[in-house]
Amino acid sequence: MIIFANPKIRNLFISIAACTFIFTIVSIFLVKSDIKNASIFMAISCIAFGMAVLLLCYRFFVQQNRIMEDAVLQIRQYISGDRTVSINCNDEGELYRLFHEVNSLVGILNAQADNEKSSKKFLHDTISDISHQLKTPLAALNIYNGILEGEAEDNPQIAEFVKLSENELDRIEILVQNLLKISKLDSGKIVFEKVHENVYELASNVLGHFEVRARQENKKLSLSGDKDITLKCDHNWMIEAISNLIKNSLDHTDKGDSIDVEVRRFASIVQIIVKDNGSGIHTEDMPFIFKRFYRSRFSQDKQGIGLGLPLTKSIVEAHNGTIEVDSTLGIGTSFTMNFLIPTKL
The missing domain is CATH 4.10.860 (DNA Excision Repair, Uvrb; Chain A)
Structure with missing residues (x-):
């Protein structure tokens, strides 16, 4: 049987079989002999047999648990970024076959990561x-x-x-x-220079760049929120992210519409919200708006190139944040960027 390929399991069964054999011989001897209080000796031998089996099983499962804990530790180290880890699988048995497959999977993932890194470098160099x-x-x-x-x-x-x-x-x-x-x-070649920025002032500066366009298109820009909120971020890239959302709102609003930017802070997050009362996003398009070069078949926008929202999403995620969208067709759209505030323990 495959289960007995593991010498530890094989030794466990041999030891239990030996204890059973010894207990059987002792029991036969006590039954056939005329020893006084044989029943007491029988009970003692039964207890000894049970304790021996329990001790053997306990030792075996302690060893197995130690092996599993070591494997879990190696897997956690790999998840943490150590790509050199490997689970010891120099023994035989089903468990070690599993460890061998895990090591093979790690090798495949490392190869894919290397290929992806090379592809990204090639793409970056080519586009550059x-x-x-x-x-x-x-x-x-x-x-x-x-x-x-x-x-x-x-x-x-x-x-x-x-x-x-x-x-x-x-x-x-x-x-x-x-x-x-x-x-x-x-x-991954961008090194974000994160410093504490006043988010309200940051958003105000961005709105200033779009005032001329908004005035020409007869659209209203407004800013609200706490003026003292700060966020550790890269100044230029955060301006890029906010600018893309405001530009997107300007592209999808009509004469007389408004774009509102709001800055909010909660216990653990800072939010930057860009909301408009424009055309809204069709339900069919919602899952794809952050895909590169995606153009809706319902869109009447002839100027967009489908890179602003994906770029914003990449910037937000590079700041360990998330971006959400809430839109109703014909009523308007709201983009919310969420940034975690590091807690001090």
């Missing part, structure tokens, strides 16, 4: 190279567009085409910048 190569032609196209704009003052049709061309060049530049940012986050 492409974005670098695009800078020169983009700069040249912007110059040519500026020249055409100056020459088209007396021709409204050409001026309109020049304006459209400028918008498309801006879109390409934003796309390249966002791709580069996401690839940097994915590759």
Whole structure:
């Protein structure tokens, strides 16, 4: 039987069998002999047999428990990031077969992690190279567009085409910048310089960048909340995250609509909420809004490139936070970024 491949289990059964044999011989001897108080001796031998079996089982299960505790410790170390751990499986038996499979799984996961790391590095390097190569032609196209704009003052049709061309060049530049940012986050090459920032002031500065656009589109921007809330974060990346949410709201609101930013603090979290009363998100799109390049079939937005929300999600998660969305079609959308406040023990 496979179970007896483990020498410890085999020895346990042999020991129990030996105790049973000895007890049987003693019992036969006591039954056939004319010893006074034989029943007492029989009871004593029965108790001794039971204690011997219990002792053998106890020793066996203590050893098994020690082996399992060591295996659990190795697995926890692996989960904590130590990729060099390995469970001792130099014995035979079903338990050691399990340990061998766990070691094989660890090897496969390590190989996949190495491949993923290489893929991310390749992606980052490729996007970096492409974005670098695009800078020169983009700069040249912007110059040519500026020249055409100056020459088209007396021709409204050409001026309109020049304006459209400028918008498309801006879109390409934003796309390249966002791709580069996401690839940097994915590759793990970004070192976040986290310092304590006043969240209200941070959000106020971001809103200031969108005031001109909001005024041109006749939309209202507002900020509310506690002015003394602080959060340990990377200044530039947090501005990027908030900016993307506000831009998304501006892209999906109409003339006369409003975008409200609220800063709140609870016992253990800081929240930054960006809420609008715009078109809302269709139920079909809700599971996919944080996927890269996702475009809804219901969307009338022709300017979005589908990278703002995924980039925001990556930034929030890099700060050990979460992002939630609540939206009702035709009523509005609310994005909530949650950041844990480290507790002092």
